[in-house]
Structure formats: structure tokens, C-alpha cells
Amino acid sequence: MASELYDSFIADYYDESPVVSGRLQDVAFYRDAVREFGDxxxxxxxxxGRITMALAEAGKRITGLDLSERMLERAVKKRAALRVEARERLHLMQGDMARFDLGEKFRLVIIPFRPFQHLLEVRQQVDCLDCARKHLAPGGRLILDVFQTDAERMHDPVHLREMLVTEYKTADGRLVRITERIVAFHRAEQRNDVEMIFSIRHPDGRQERLVFAWTLRYFFRYEIEHLLARGGFEVAAEYGNFDRTPIRDDSPEMIFVAGTRQAEGRQTTL
Ligand SMILES: C[S@@+](CC[C@H](N)C(=O)[O-])C[C@H]1O[C@@H](n2cnc3c(N)ncnc32)[C@H](O)[C@@H]1O
Structure with a gap:
């Protein structure tokens, strides 16, 4: 389950990894989206809370929900370092994005940087969209991003080999080398088992090898469109990257901006 996955060493390495800290375009994109659609x-x-903190700092009211206690512990620490006004605008809670009821409506529901790809079952995906729709105020928007599937990563054995992703030094002096490999392709289920391998040299010379092993669900453009329609949404815009270019063959992302088709009362069934 994804909660156990992130309740691991990964929470301590997440923010400082260049794979995460280098993602600035999506932060700007979501900041603009809140300006457009409101809070x-x-x-x-x-x-x-990478995006959460940025939006609170930009003067927006935001609630962040996550399954992982350890990821949230990090977010709580980061919130404590914000200016008091920003801190008061930001709420954090633990919960499953496929099963929550906050008793509150939002102008915007966002799912940035792939959490949707942790929902391996169609039932979870549909339930998540149902929950999102029920929490949207009239005229509100849902935005989610997933990566555009590279067909070679569905089957090419070259990806079974360990490849370098990045190397960096943490603020407290640990040298971190991240490599990645696909362990197994499950094309019929649109899933890959993936390992991110962290080779760490601590300041005292101790070496450590930690493995973040997870299963990702990949999606196709029209599949998401159908899922959104099934969840009572209508796609308002689609982008292939955070610069708002259209989805093309070589686009790295698939970003969907959707509004609700009906104000309320829709049920989805499997
Ligand atoms: C790649 S991180 C993205 C974090 C953040 N959105 C960002 O942009 O940095 C994926 C997050 O999804 C969370 N997650 C996975 N499955 C979840 C679920 N069912 N409900 C809530 N959060 C979930 C994980 O705990 C993890 O924090």
C-alpha cells in the first residue's frame, strides 16, 4: 500500500532530491491556476507540502491531504517555518484520496506530481474522482497531472538495467546517488514495478543502500478523459507540459483541467 511506501526512508530524502527540488515549473503552474480559479x-x-507551502505563501487558503504520516510530518515542520499568516491559511490532514469526506467545498482540487498513479485499481481511481467532485464548489476545477507514457518503458529490456538518475549532497553532508530500474513490466495491467536505489555515503564514511520499491500505474490520454467523464467531469483544457503547450508525441506530461458536468448527485458504478 502506498502509505507504507512513503512511511519509509524516502520521506527524509524527498525534498532535497534534485528530481523534486528541480521541479519549479509545476509550482508556478499551480500558483497561476489558483489565481485563475480561486481558493x-x-x-x-x-x-x-512542496506545492502546498508555495500556495499558502502566495496568500491562498489550502488543505493538503496525504496518506503518509512521515511525509506529513515533514510538511508540518515546513509549515512551522512559514510566516504566521501563511501558516494559518494551511491545513494538513492524513487520509486516503480515494476515500475522504471533509464536509467542505473547494474552488480547486489539485493532484500534483503523480499521486493518481499510485491508485493501482480502477475502483480507487473512480472513487478518488467521485470524492474530488463532491468536494468541488459550483464552477470549481479539478487539475491532475500524470506523465505521458513512453511506450519503450512498457517493454524495452534496456529499462531493466539500473540507470543513474541523479547525485547530490544533502545539507547535513550525506552524498546521495540515485539509480533506477524497472523490475517487471505488467503491460496487461498498465503497471511497472520500479526500484529507486539510494546509495548513500554518510559524513562518518558509513555506506548505505536503500531501495524504494513501488508499482506505478501508467495512463493514456483518452483513458483519463474517459475516467473524468465517468466521474462527472468535463475536460476544460489539456496540456503536455506546465508551459501549457498541447499534448504532443514527445510531451513529458499530461495535465488535465476539468470542471463538473453536473452540479451534484452523480453516481459512478463499475
Ligand atoms: C510523488 S509524491 C507527490 C507529493 C506532492 N504532491 C509533490 O508534488 O511533491 C506522491 C504522494 O502521494 C501520496 N499518496 C499515495 N497514495 C495516496 C492515497 N491513496 N491517498 C493520499 N495520498 C496518497 C504519497 O504518500 C506521496 O506523498
Missing amino acids: PVLELGCGT
């Missing part, structure tokens, strides 16, 4: 905002799979 309050609900962020599903908020993790350590």
Missing part, C-alpha cells in the same frame, strides 16, 4: 484549494497527495 480554497484542496491538494490530494500533498506529500511534504
